Amino acid sequence: MKQAGALVLLAALAACGRGEGGGAERELALTTRGSPEAGAQAIERYGCGACHVIPGVRTARGLVGPPLSDYARRAYIAGNLYNTADNLVAWIRRPDSVEPGTVMPVLGVSDAEARDIAAYLYMETATRGLGPPRLLPAELLERE
Numbered sequence: 001m002k003q004a005g006a007l008v009l010l011a012a013l014a015a016c017g018r019g020e021g022g023g024a025e026r027e028l029a030l031t032t033r034g035s036p037e038a039g040a041q042a043i044e045r046y047g048c049g050a051c052h053v054i055p056g057v058r059t060a061r062g063l064v065g066p067p068l069s070d071y072a073r074r075a076y077i078a079g080n081l082y083n084t085a086d087n088l089v090a091w092i093r094r095p096d097s098v099e100p101g102t103v104m105p106v107l108g109v110s111d112a113e114a115r116d117i118a119a120y121l122y123m124e125t126a127t128r129g130l131g132p133p134r135l136l137p138a139e140l141l142e143r144e
């Protein structure tokens with residue numbers, strides 16, 4: 001039964017990668033070179049959820065900042081930067097250097113942790129409907 005579930009999941013992922021939707025988002029997640037699973041943990045550790053609604057992160061219910069859903073489908077980060085992995089990492093690490101005076105604080109997130117967080121946010125879009133992205137290890141996604 002468990003195995004059948006995994007097969008269904010793989011089939012859905014494969015369909016997602018090839019068909020419309022999911023593919024581009026997955027590509028974005030891979031360009032972060034981060035781990036979505038570690039990203040989910042970093043999001044909880046840094047308390048991003050005090051200010052943001054983040055799908056798949058139960059405790060992330062804050063309304064100070066915008067919800068971080070469908071992040072791979074956005075054109076811009078904070079209305080300022082093109083939505084690329086490097087720009088998202090830069091924003092997460094130093095929001096003030098992109099937008100002086102922003103309410104989002106510099107939390108001391110390392111480059112590696114920011115890459116993990118970016119991978120989580122992008123994967124959340126790519127695997128919509130397949131459960132929390134933390135259940136999908138990066139190795140699985142790299143296989144074509």
Ligand code: HEC
Pocket residue numbers: 043046047048049050051052064065066068074076077078079091092099102103104105107109117
């Ligand atoms: C004290 C509240 C606060 C905390 C904590 C916080 N943020 Fe933010 N965040 C904001 C606000 C406010 C904005 C909107 C900034 C703007 O557009 O000027 C924002 C914007 C963002 C954006 C851009 C959203 C968009 O619409 O493009 C991302 C991505 C983001 N935050 C990620 C994070 C992550 C990841 C963490 C944890 C490491 C975090 N934030 C922690 C308040 C916060």
